Amino acid sequence: MMRTRPLKVALLGCGVVGSEVARIMTTHADDLTARIGAPVELAGVAVRRPDRVREGIAPELVTTDATALVKRGDIDVVVEVIGGIEPARTLITTAFEHGASVVSANKALLAQDGAALHAAAEEHGKDLYYEAAVAGAIPLIRPLRESLAGDKINRVMGIVNGTTNFILDKMDSTGAGYQEALDEATALGYAEADPTADVEGFDAAAKAAILAGIAFHTRVRLDDVYREGMTEVTAADFASAKEMGCTIKLLAICERAEDGASVTARVHPAMIPLSHPLASVRGAYNAVFVESDAAGQLMFYGPGAGGSPTASAVLGDLVAVCRNRIGGATGPGESAYAALPVSPMGDVVTRYHISLDVADKPGVLAQVATVFAEHGVSIDTVRQSGKDGEASLVVVTHRASDAALTGTVEALRNLDTVRGVASIMRVEGE
Amino acid sequence: MMRTRPLKVALLGCGVVGSEVARIMTTHADDLTARIGAPVELAGVAVRRPDRVREGIAPELVTTDATALVKRGDIDVVVEVIGGIEPARTLITTAFEHGASVVSANKALLAQDGAALHAAAEEHGKDLYYEAAVAGAIPLIRPLRESLAGDKINRVMGIVNGTTNFILDKMDSTGAGYQEALDEATALGYAEADPTADVEGFDAAAKAAILAGIAFHTRVRLDDVYREGMTEVTAADFASAKEMGCTIKLLAICERAEDGASVTARVHPAMIPLSHPLASVRGAYNAVFVESDAAGQLMFYGPGAGGSPTASAVLGDLVAVCRNRIGGATGPGESAYAALPVSPMGDVVTRYHISLDVADKPGVLAQVATVFAEHGVSIDTVRQSGKDGEASLVVVTHRASDAALTGTVEALRNLDTVRGVASIMRVEGE
Known part of the structure; x- marks a missing residue:
C-alpha cells in the first residue's frame, strides 16, 4: 500500500533541534519511508538568518518568510522548533488553516495556549503532536x-x-x-x-x-x-x-x-x-x-534536552502524523472532558521539614510544639541541637495542608524564642 | 463526533487479568466512553468453567463456546487473555476473519507466531495490539x-x-x-x-x-x-x-x-x-x-506482572483499537522491512568474569594467560588468592566474542593446573 507522492514537511526553525531533524530526515530517509509507508520530503526551512551555512540543506529550501511557507497549501506537516510564543502561535494556527498538521517542541506555547491550539487543530481536522515539549526524548x-x-x-x-x-x-x-x-x-x-x-x-x-x-x-x-x-x-x-x-x-x-x-x-x-x-x-x-x-x-x-534527543521525539511524532495523514485519520486530540477544578497550593497535602533557629532555653520546644498543634499540624519527629545560647530545632511533620503549614510558620516567626526560620522543605515520595 | 452505537468487546478468558479488565470496563465506563468517543460494551465472556461465580459480570454474557463468540460477526474487538498457543491462536485468526480487531496479552503466542498473526491482521485490515505481552503495565x-x-x-x-x-x-x-x-x-x-x-x-x-x-x-x-x-x-x-x-x-x-x-x-x-x-x-x-x-x-x-497492571496495558490497547475503528483506520502493523539476519550467540561481543580453581604453584597464571592470548581474548584484570595448595583465579576480560570465550574456557579445562571452572558470567552495561 506504498503511495508514491511524498509527504511534504515544512521546518520552522533550524537551530540545534531543527538542523538535527533535517539531518535525520536525510540520513534515515529509507527507514522513514518504510515506517511511514511513503517518502517524506523537506519542502522548506524557515530561518531568521538565511546567510548562515546549513550543511546538508539545499539553499533553495531556505526562506525567511515562514508565513508564506506555511500558507503554501501543499505542506502536509509543519514542524515548529522555533520556541517562544510568537510568531510560533500564529504560524501553527495558520498551518492548520492551510491544511497542514503540526509537530511542535514548544513547551512554553503549549502550556500557555494548548487549549486554543488543540481547538484549532480539531476545527480543521488536523493533528497537533508535541512529544518533544516535555522531557525531551523520553516517550512520555x-x-x-x-x-x-x-x-x-x-x-x-x-x-x-x-x-x-x-x-x-x-x-x-x-x-x-x-x-x-x-x-x-x-x-x-x-x-x-x-x-x-x-x-x-x-x-x-x-x-x-x-x-x-x-x-x-x-x-x-x-x-x-x-x-x-x-x-x-x-x-x-x-x-x-x-x-x-x-x-x-x-x-x-x-x-x-x-x-x-x-x-x-x-x-x-x-x-x-x-x-x-x-x-x-x-x-x-x-x-x-x-x-x-x-x-x-x-x-x-x-535525556531531557539536547538536539539529538529532542529531534528523536520530533521524528517519532512526524512518523505518527504522516501515518495518520495517509490513513485519513487523526490521533487523539486534547482530552479535557473531566474538567476538574485546579485547587490552589494551600490545598496541597504533604509532609514538611522545617529548620528553626531558636533560643537555647527551657520551654522553647513546648512553645513550638504548641504552635504546630494549634494549627492542626501533627509532628512526626523533632531534633534539637544547641550551644552558646543558640540552638536549632528540626521538625518533620506528618501530612498537613500547605495552608496549615503556612499558618504555622507565620505564627512561629512571631514567637520571641524563634530567632528565624532557616528553611522549609517539603518531603515527597514516601 | 460522539457516535451512539457501542463498540462490542468479546473477552476470551476471565482469570486474574480478564476479570480485572471486565471490572475496569464497568467501573470506568464513563471515562472509557469519553476517551474512545463511543461507549464500549462487554458483549460476551468465554470461560472454561462457567459455573464459577464472576462478580460484576452478567451470567448471560458467559459462554464456554469461545469460537461461537468470536464468529458472531458483531464483535468489534476481541480481548484474548487466555494465554498459551492453542486455542488462542485459532481464536485470534478466526476473530480477524469475522471482522474483529484483537488485543492480546499472550507473549508465548506472539513470540512464536507473531509474523503469521500480523499477516492475518493485515490481510483483514484489522489491528493486533499486545502492549501487555511484554513487561506488563510498562508502556514499552x-x-x-x-x-x-x-x-x-x-x-x-x-x-x-x-x-x-x-x-x-x-x-x-x-x-x-x-x-x-x-x-x-x-x-x-x-x-x-x-x-x-x-x-x-x-x-x-x-x-x-x-x-x-x-x-x-x-x-x-x-x-x-x-x-x-x-x-x-x-x-x-x-x-x-x-x-x-x-x-x-x-x-x-x-x-x-x-x-x-x-x-x-x-x-x-x-x-x-x-x-x-x-x-x-x-x-x-x-x-x-x-x-x-x-x-x-x-x-x-x-510492575511487570499482576492482574491490575496487565489489565491497564490491555485497556490502553483497547482504547487505541476502538479509536482506530471509529476513525476507520488501523495502527502500525508488523514492521519487518529491515529483515536483518539474526546472528548466533557466538557472534555476541561482551566482557566476561571467570572464576577458576587452580593449583597453587608457580607458573599457573602464565599458563592461563597464554590460553586467553591464544584465543584472542584480552585480559583486563586478574585476581589471585590461595591457601593450602589450592588457589582461585578471577579473570575479567576486555570485550571478546562469545565464540572466542567458549574456546578459551574449553582449553582452560584441559590444563592440568586448572582444577575446575567455578563460574563464567558476562559483564554488561559498561
Whole structure:
C-alpha cells in the first residue's frame, strides 16, 4: 500500500533541534519511508538568518518568510522548533488553516495556549503532536495519552529540568553550594547565561501544566501551577536531607486530590528518600514517575534536552502524523472532558521539614510544639541541637495542608524564642 | 463526533487479568466512553468453567463456546487473555476473519507466531495490539513502535521477568542462596509451583524475541534467542559481583551488531555495575533500558506482572483499537522491512568474569594467560588468592566474542593446573 507522492514537511526553525531533524530526515530517509509507508520530503526551512551555512540543506529550501511557507497549501506537516510564543502561535494556527498538521517542541506555547491550539487543530481536522515539549526524548506524552488511556492516573511526579538536576546532583555529591554548582553547570553548557527560566522553575512549571492536563483530562493553565525555584537550596539543606536518608530534587508534581474531585500542579524543591527511583536520577537526566490505579508505579527515564534527543521525539511524532495523514485519520486530540477544578497550593497535602533557629532555653520546644498543634499540624519527629545560647530545632511533620503549614510558620516567626526560620522543605515520595 | 452505537468487546478468558479488565470496563465506563468517543460494551465472556461465580459480570454474557463468540460477526474487538498457543491462536485468526480487531496479552503466542498473526491482521485490515505481552503495565511496545519510530535503536536491555528479579534481589540483599530465595518467592506468590518458565529464562526469551523484532524492524523467532537460566547463580557469584562494584540480574539483551548488518537476542544472568539504572530495580519490578542513535539512553520502569497492571496495558490497547475503528483506520502493523539476519550467540561481543580453581604453584597464571592470548581474548584484570595448595583465579576480560570465550574456557579445562571452572558470567552495561 506504498503511495508514491511524498509527504511534504515544512521546518520552522533550524537551530540545534531543527538542523538535527533535517539531518535525520536525510540520513534515515529509507527507514522513514518504510515506517511511514511513503517518502517524506523537506519542502522548506524557515530561518531568521538565511546567510548562515546549513550543511546538508539545499539553499533553495531556505526562506525567511515562514508565513508564506506555511500558507503554501501543499505542506502536509509543519514542524515548529522555533520556541517562544510568537510568531510560533500564529504560524501553527495558520498551518492548520492551510491544511497542514503540526509537530511542535514548544513547551512554553503549549502550556500557555494548548487549549486554543488543540481547538484549532480539531476545527480543521488536523493533528497537533508535541512529544518533544516535555522531557525531551523520553516517550512520555504518548504513553500517558495512549498506553494509560484505560487507566486512572493519580499522580505524576518528575524531574523535568536537566539544568537544575545537574546543579542539585552536583551539590549533593560534592557538598558544593548553589552558586558554585551553577557556575560549573554554566561552564559545561548545562546552564544558559541567564539561567532564570530553569533555576526559578518556569521551565518545569510549563511542563507540569502540560503533564497535568494530559494525566487528568483537565485543562491546566500555566497560572494554575504553583512555582518555587531552587536558588535558595543550601549545602545545609543537603546535610539535613542526608540525615533523613533523603536527597533534594526540583520536582514537578501533578496530583489528583484524595477525593478525586480536584487536581493540583506545583514545582518546588523537595526531599525524597534515597530509595525512591527518582533519587538516583543523575546529572542532566530527566525522569517522570507516574502512579495510576491499575498500572501502579511506572517511571520513564532519559535525556531531557539536547538536539539529538529532542529531534528523536520530533521524528517519532512526524512518523505518527504522516501515518495518520495517509490513513485519513487523526490521533487523539486534547482530552479535557473531566474538567476538574485546579485547587490552589494551600490545598496541597504533604509532609514538611522545617529548620528553626531558636533560643537555647527551657520551654522553647513546648512553645513550638504548641504552635504546630494549634494549627492542626501533627509532628512526626523533632531534633534539637544547641550551644552558646543558640540552638536549632528540626521538625518533620506528618501530612498537613500547605495552608496549615503556612499558618504555622507565620505564627512561629512571631514567637520571641524563634530567632528565624532557616528553611522549609517539603518531603515527597514516601 | 460522539457516535451512539457501542463498540462490542468479546473477552476470551476471565482469570486474574480478564476479570480485572471486565471490572475496569464497568467501573470506568464513563471515562472509557469519553476517551474512545463511543461507549464500549462487554458483549460476551468465554470461560472454561462457567459455573464459577464472576462478580460484576452478567451470567448471560458467559459462554464456554469461545469460537461461537468470536464468529458472531458483531464483535468489534476481541480481548484474548487466555494465554498459551492453542486455542488462542485459532481464536485470534478466526476473530480477524469475522471482522474483529484483537488485543492480546499472550507473549508465548506472539513470540512464536507473531509474523503469521500480523499477516492475518493485515490481510483483514484489522489491528493486533499486545502492549501487555511484554513487561506488563510498562508502556514499552507503543514507545518503541511509535515514539522512537524516527530513531534508530541499537540496544534493548531489560529485566523482563519479575520472579527472577525478586529472587536475585533477595540473594543480593540477604546473601541467601538460590534455593532459599526461590522458596521465599514461592511462599510470597512471586514464583509458581513449577518455576521453570521463569528461572530457566523461557518467559524472558519470549519477550526478548518480541522486543528485538520491534526494535530492529526484523523478524526474530523464539528459536533465535539464546537462553540461559539463573538457577546456577550462587552466593559466591554475588560476592564476586560486589567486589567488582556490580550486582547480578537476569537480562534480556537485543543488540544490533556494530556494523549494523545483523542483530542478536539473548537471555542470561549478567553482572552490571551498581551505577547502571537497571542495577537499582528491586523486587518483582521490571525495567527496560533502550539505547538509540538520537534519543540516547532511555529507561522504562514498572510492575511487570499482576492482574491490575496487565489489565491497564490491555485497556490502553483497547482504547487505541476502538479509536482506530471509529476513525476507520488501523495502527502500525508488523514492521519487518529491515529483515536483518539474526546472528548466533557466538557472534555476541561482551566482557566476561571467570572464576577458576587452580593449583597453587608457580607458573599457573602464565599458563592461563597464554590460553586467553591464544584465543584472542584480552585480559583486563586478574585476581589471585590461595591457601593450602589450592588457589582461585578471577579473570575479567576486555570485550571478546562469545565464540572466542567458549574456546578459551574449553582449553582452560584441559590444563592440568586448572582444577575446575567455578563460574563464567558476562559483564554488561559498561
